[in-house]
Amino acid sequence: MMSIFYILVFPGFLFLSAFGLAAQFVDRKLCARLQNRVGPPWFQPLADFIKLSAKEDIIPEEANPSMFKLMPVLAITAAITAIFYIPLWSVNPIYAFSGDLIVVLYLLTIPTLTFFLGGWYSTSLYSRIGAVRALTQLFAYEVPLLMSILAPALLADTWSLSEMSLFYSVHPFFWLFNILGFAISMIALLGKLEKVPFDIPEAETEIVAGTFTEYSGRLLALFRLGIDIEAIVGAALLSAVYLPFGLGLGPAAGFLLFVLKVLAIVCTLSILRTIFARLRIDQMICFCWKCLAPLAFIQLFIDLILKGFIVR
Amino acid sequence: MHKVVIPIGPQHPALKEPESFSVTLSGERIMKFSARLGYNHRGIEKACEERTYIQDVYLTERICGICSHSHSTCFVQAVEEIAGAPIPKRALYIRTLVGELERIHSHLLWLGVAGHEVGFDTLLMYTWRDREVVMDILAMLTGNRVNYGINTIGGVRRNVTAEQAKEILKAMDTLEERTKYYIQIATKETTLIQRLSGVGVLSNKDAVKLGAVGPTARASGVDRDVRRDDPYAAYADVKFKVVTDNHNDVYGRTLVRAGELLESYSIVRQIIKNMPEGPIVVKVPRKIPAGEAVSRYEAPRGEDMHYVKSDGTEKPERVKVRAPTLANIQTVARMLEDRQLADLPIVIAAIDPCFSCTDRLTGVRRAGKRKKDVLKWEELHSYSIQYYREHGIDFTDLNKKMMKALK
Numbered sequence: 131m132m133s134i135f136y137i138l139v140f141p142g143f144l145f146l147s148a149f150g151l152a153a154q155f156v157d158r159k160l161c162a163r164l165q166n167r168v169g170p171p172w173f174q175p176l177a178d179f180i181k182l183s184a185k186e187d188i189i190p191e192e193a194n195p196s197m198f199k200l201m202p203v204l205a206i207t208a209a210i211t212a213i214f215y216i217p218l219w220s221v222n223p224i225y226a227f228s229g230d231l232i233v234v235l236y237l238l239t240i241p242t243l244t245f246f247l248g249g250w251y252s253t254s255l256y257s258r259i260g261a262v263r264a265l266t267q268l269f270a271y272e273v274p275l276l277m278s279i280l281a282p283a284l285l286a287d288t289w290s291l292s293e294m295s296l297f298y299s300v301h302p303f304f305w306l307f308n309i310l311g312f313a314i315s316m317i318a319l320l321g322k323l324e325k326v327p328f329d330i331p332e333a334e335t336e337i338v339a340g341t342f343t344e345y346s347g348r349l350l351a352l353f354r355l356g357i358d359i360e361a362i363v364g365a366a367l368l369s370a371v372y373l374p375f376g377l378g379l380g381p382a383a384g385f386l387l388f389v390l391k392v393l394a395i396v397c398t399l400s401i402l403r404t405i406f407a408r409l410r411i412d413q414m415i416c417f418c419w420k421c422l423a424p425l426a427f428i429q430l431f432i433d434l435i436l437k438g439f440i441v442r
Numbered sequence: 443m444h445k446v447v448i449p450i451g452p453q454h455p456a457l458k459e460p461e462s463f464s465v466t467l468s469g470e471r472i473m474k475f476s477a478r479l480g481y482n483h484r485g486i487e488k489a490c491e492e493r494t495y496i497q498d499v500y501l502t503e504r505i506c507g508i509c510s511h512s513h514s515t516c517f518v519q520a521v522e523e524i525a526g527a528p529i530p531k532r533a534l535y536i537r538t539l540v541g542e543l544e545r546i547h548s549h550l551l552w553l554g555v556a557g558h559e560v561g562f563d564t565l566l567m568y569t570w571r572d573r574e575v576v577m578d579i580l581a582m583l584t585g586n587r588v589n590y591g592i593n594t595i596g597g598v599r600r601n602v603t604a605e606q607a608k609e610i611l612k613a614m615d616t617l618e619e620r621t622k623y624y625i626q627i628a629t630k631e632t633t634l635i636q637r638l639s640g641v642g643v644l645s646n647k648d649a650v651k652l653g654a655v656g657p658t659a660r661a662s663g664v665d666r667d668v669r670r671d672d673p674y675a676a677y678a679d680v681k682f683k684v685v686t687d688n689h690n691d692v693y694g695r696t697l698v699r700a701g702e703l704l705e706s707y708s709i710v711r712q713i714i715k716n717m718p719e720g721p722i723v724v725k726v727p728r729k730i731p732a733g734e735a736v737s738r739y740e741a742p743r744g745e746d747m748h749y750v751k752s753d754g755t756e757k758p759e760r761v762k763v764r765a766p767t768l769a770n771i772q773t774v775a776r777m778l779e780d781r782q783l784a785d786l787p788i789v790i791a792a793i794d795p796c797f798s799c800t801d802r803l804t805g806v807r808r809a810g811k812r813k814k815d816v817l818k819w820e821e822l823h824s825y826s827i828q829y830y831r832e833h834g835i836d837f838t839d840l841n842k843k844m845m846k847a848l849k
Binding site for chain 1: 561565571785
C-alpha cells in the first residue's frame with residue numbers, strides 16, 4: 131500500500147508533476163524577465179498541459195503505432211523511478227542498495243533513448259535527423275557527466291547515494307572540493323534536457339522540432355511532462371551529490387531546503403540558456419570531449435588526492 | 443553514407459516567408475542546395491501597368507513590408523526623371539531621413555532574426571525592443587509604422603517639425619548607445635562568434651562574379667554603395683563612410699550591418715542639422731510625357747532598381763523591379779557548398795532575404811510536359827477563359843453586359 135502511495139503520490143507521479151510544472155514556470159518566467167519580456171502567468175504550464183491533453187493524437191501513417199505511443203510513457207516512468215533512489219531531505223532515500231548511483235544515472239539516460247526511438251519510429255525526415263542528433267549528443271555529454279558524478283562517490287568510497295550523503299554529513303564542507311564537478315554536471319544536464327546551447331536535437335530553425343515534430347496531443351503533453359520531471363530528478367540528483375548539506379534538519383525544514391536547492395539549480399540552468407547561442411553538433415561534441423572531459427578528469431584527480439592524503 | 447533530401451519550405455519555421463528550398467544531405471553535410479523561387483508571386487508589375495502613376499506609388503510601397511520606402515522612392519525617382527520635375531530640396535532631405543530611419547529599423551530587425559536563427563533568442567528580444575524606438579519615430583513622422591506613404595510624385599506629403607526633429611535626435615542617442623552594446627556582444631560572446639565566423643564564406647571574387655549587392659557584397663570586400671557612387675536624394679550633401687569588411691562570412695556581414703547602423707545615426711543627425719526651409723512638394727501633371735528611366739536606390743538589403751517606361755498617358759507602359767534579394771539569392775548556393783545543415787538557416791538569413799520582393803515570375807509547369815513554358819499575356823488570357831469554360835463558368839455574356847452598361 132505504501133509503495134503505491136510512493137509511486138503515485140509522493141514523491142512519485144503527482145508530486146513530481148506538480149513540482150515539474152512549477153519549475154517549468156520558474157524557468158520560463160525567469161528566462162522571460164532576463165529577455166525583457168513579461169513572461170507567462172503561474173498556471174501557464176498546467177494550462178498548456180491540459181490544452182495539449184484535450185487535443186487529438188495524430189500518429190503518422192508510416193509510423194510504428196505501438197512504439198510511437200510507448201515512448202512518452204517510458205520517458206516519464208524512467209524519470210519517476212529514478213527519484214526513489216535519491217536522498218531528498220535526509221540521508222535515507224525511499225529505497226537504497228549499494229550501487230544505486232549507477233542505476234539512477236542509467237534511468238536518467240532512458241529519456242534520451244526514448245527521444246531517439248520516438249523520433250526514429252515517427253519516420254519523418256526532421257524527426258529522424260533530430261533522433262540521430264539526440265543520440266550523438268548523448269555520447270558527448272554522458273561521459274563527462276558520469277566521470278564528474280563518480281568523483282564525489284570515489285571520495286566517499288561508495289556507490290550508494292545514501293552512504294554518500296552519510297559521508298558528506300559526517301565530513302561537512304568536503305562538498306566544496308567538488309564545485310568543479312558540479313559545474314561540469316550542470317553543463318551536461320543542459321545537454322540532457324536539450325536546452326540552449328545544447329538544444330541541437332530540437333533546433334526549430336533547422337529541423338522544425340526534431341524528435342517531437344510528429345508528436346501531438348496527449349503524447350506530446352506526456353513527453354513535455356517527462357522532460358519537466360527529468361529536469362527535477364536531474365536537479366535532485368545534482369543537489370544530492372554536490373550539495374549534501376543540511377540533511378539532518380527534519381522533514382519540514384529539510385523539504386524546504388530540498389525545494390530551494392532544486393530551484394537554485396533550475397534557475398542557474400535557465401540563466402545559462404538565456405545567455406548563449408545554440409552550438410552546432412560538431413562544436414558541441416568538440417566542446418564536451420576537449421573541455422568537459424579533461425575537466426572531469428581533473429575533478430577525479432582532486433578527489434583521488436584528497437582521499438589519499440586527508441580522508442585516511 | 444545514405445543520402446536524404448529534405449525540404450526547407452515553403453512552410454518552415456526558419457523562413458519568415460514562403461519559399462521552397464530543397465537540401466540533399468549526407469549525414470549533417472549539405473551535398474546540394476537548390477532554391478525554387480515563385481511562391482510569393484503577386485503580379486505587382488502587371489498591376490502597376492493597370493493603374494495611374496499616383497496609385498503606383500502606393501502599390502510599389504507594398505512590394506516589401508520592410509524596405510517599403512526604398513521601393514516607393516525608387517519608383518518615384520524614375521517617374522520624376524521622365525517628367526523632369528524639379529524636386530524641392532527639403533523634400534529630398536525628408537526622403538533621405540525616412541530612408542535612413544528605415545535602414546535602422548531593417549538592420550535592427552535583421553540582427554534579431556540572425557540571433558533567432560542561431561538559437562540566441564535573447565538577442566532577438568533585445569534588438570526588437572530597441573527597434574520599437576525607431577518604429578515610434580517613424581509612426582510619429584509619417585503616421586505609419588510600416589508602409590509610410592510619405593512619398594508622392596513631386597516631393598513628400600508631410601513636413602518635419604522642430605519638435606519632431608528634437609525627438610529624432612534624442613532617439614538617435616539612445617539607439618547609438620544600444621548599438622554599441624550589440625557590437626560588443628557580437629564581437630565578444632563566444633557561442634555567437636562560433637556560430638557566425640567561418641560560416642557562409644563568399645570570397646571577394648565570387649561576390650563580384652555572382653553580382654552580390656548590399657551588405658552581402660560589402661562584407662566580402664566589394665566597396666560598392668549607390669548612396670556614394672550615384673548619389674540620389676540628399677546623399678550628395680552628407681558625409682558618411684561606406685562600411686566594408688574582409689571577413690567574407692556571416693560574422694563580417696553582422697559587423698557591416700552594425701557599422702552601417704552607426705553611419706545611419708550620423709547621417710540622420712546631419713540631415714536634421716542641415717535641413718533647408720522651403721516647400722515640400724511641386725505639382726506634377728497626371729500625364730507623364732513619353733520616355734523611360736532607370737532608378738537606383740541603396741535599400742537596406744542592397745541595390746534596388748526600378749525601370750519605368752511611359753507612353754504619354756496617365757498609366758505607365760512598363761514597370762520593372764529588380765529587388766536586392768534577387769541579386770543575392772544566387773550566392774546562397776555557393777555559401778552552402780559542403781557546409782553543415784545547422785548553418786543553413788543563418789546563411790539564408792545572412793543575405794537578409796525578402797522573397798515577396800523577389801518573386802517577379804512564376805513558371806508554369808503543365809502536367810505531361812517536362813519543360814516549363816512561358817506564356818504570353820494573350821495566351822494566358824485565352825487560357826484562363828478556356829479554363830473557366832471547362833469548369834462551367836462562362837464570362838462572355840457577363841463581359842458583353844458590362845460593355846453595354848459602360849456605353
